[in-house]
Amino acid sequence: MIRLRGHHLVCLHYYHGDGLNDAYAVNLKQKVELAQRGEAITIAGGADDICAACPNLRESICQGIPAEEGEILKLDRQALALLNCKVGDQVRWDHVLQQVQSAPPSWFETFCHGCTWSPYCDRGASVFNTPTRHNLLFKEEAK
């Protein structure tokens, strides 16, 4: 069983191997690879299995700057609204990926606005072989 918070269910698909330190990156890849192999994911209401290895986590609270806890929780809520899920639900990676890829570009424009990690998400397919959001935007423009 893996525990993931709302915004990680969206953002991790676009991960390119960068991390806050090596332990963070290794843990992240291990957890997502488990999810890709079909392990059930329980939606966490706060710090999750990715946060557990993050240097920004202190006393179960995200201290990331500029992504403060309130902002992170807002992203979690936006992601869960997109996925039509709630904290405590169980989901599967493949199903979540389909939903994320079906989101309109305008949704990403709002969700990703101001995120310091956003440029990393547009560097070609992720380490998990998800197309970039840029490709999604390009596909939409070509319609």
Ligand code: SF4
């Ligand atoms: S920055 Fe915050 S939300 Fe992101 S992994 Fe670290 S503790 Fe979790």
